Amino acid sequence: MNPTDNPVPALTLAQAKAQFIHTWGVSGAGWGVSKTLAQMHALLLVSPGALSTEDLMEQLTISRGNASMTVRELLDWGLAYKELRAGERREYFVAEKDMLQVTRCIIRARKRRELDQMKRSLDQLAALPGDAQDPDYRAFHTALTDIQQLAGASDKLLTRLMQAEKSWFWDKFLKLFI
Amino acid sequence: MNPTDNPVPALTLAQAKAQFIHTWGVSGAGWGVSKTLAQMHALLLVSPGALSTEDLMEQLTISRGNASMTVRELLDWGLAYKELRAGERREYFVAEKDMLQVTRCIIRARKRRELDQMKRSLDQLAALPGDAQDPDYRAFHTALTDIQQLAGASDKLLTRLMQAEKSWFWDKFLKLFI
DNA sequence: CACAAGTTTCAATAATTATTGAAACTTGTG
DNA sequence: CACAAGTTTCAATAATTATTGAAACTTGTG
Known part of the structure; x- marks a missing residue:
């Protein structure tokens, strides 16, 4: 052509x-x-x-x-x-031209806006007492507990990433995963 | 109350x-x-x-x-x-009730839809030749290169996470970061 | 303190995205 | 092959979100 x-x-x-x-x-x-x-x-x-x-x-x-x-x-x-x-x-x-910093800003804002709020809601709901024999309650409680676990892990990972210094970031994070 | x-x-x-x-x-x-x-x-x-x-x-x-x-x-x-x-x-x-699997599904879909597409576009644009003296070109090229680096790292991290087995995930990922 | 140069606000409107619901379609059975 | 039971499609519409632009505001100077 x-x-x-x-x-x-x-x-x-x-x-x-x-x-x-x-x-x-x-x-x-x-x-x-x-x-x-x-x-x-x-x-x-x-x-x-x-x-x-x-x-x-x-x-x-x-x-x-x-x-x-x-x-x-x-x-x-x-x-x-x-x-x-x-x-x-x-x-x-x-x-802001440092892309690590940019990432951090975005993570911080979104974590606050979404993850933290979701965790609050999950904590409240997961605390709901109920009859362990009831399949409805069991399904609900299992789902909530699993999600809480994931949310907790994500929270900690994101917090770490936000605190990361450039050197830490490139060392641990990139070298580990690449 | x-x-x-x-x-x-x-x-x-x-x-x-x-x-x-x-x-x-x-x-x-x-x-x-x-x-x-x-x-x-x-x-x-x-x-x-x-x-x-x-x-x-x-x-x-x-x-x-x-x-x-x-x-x-x-x-x-x-x-x-x-x-x-x-x-x-x-x-x-x-x-699908396994939250690790759920995470993986979402990452896979979004990686394909967004990250991969963005990388293609970046690669094309970053290859643009230009005059290294021109501040406009320099700014453009630096920004693109930085973003490419981040995109590459994210890509590799996400790929790893998607392949992760439950044991790998909880071992390396959680234990490292928590 | 009047004015010029700029910034912010916000009601109206435009653009986008999600949802409905009725019609068309599919599939398995007597 | 007619029918019942269900599924999918898609044009119309509703809901949501982003944008405009003119009026109100702010701030620094002569």
């Missing part, structure tokens, strides 16, 4: 960035951050310098309101930082 | 089940399975016997169509099995 030696015509850098932003947005949606949030993070990740709200609006073609709220959320998650410039009113933002 | 010795009035088993189904549904939504799917799985988990489509419809108060599609999806994910009864046309379903 393509008569040259290079079968895939090279993308321009701008196209590659756009594709990356798109891809990151799609997967972001898959792990519990909104698409716009993930895209904004992607844009900041591949930008060499800090960007203003205005820049974000333009480059992602989103409204001012959306840009404002999303950038605030990004700060909340710890995935971006403000960069203030002397003598300028306008705020600039840079991404 | 409560004058008896028991400050929280005990839930009935049915209420506890309902609450569990609700909670499981909420967290399910958080990790990429639909709420109805997660609820149906929860219901099957706490049911001592197999349930028919009819039972699922009634107990979750969802339509026949929804029940049919969701139960199919549950089979797809490997989170439930058909149980056929001799001389009956009607199909019954039981949950």
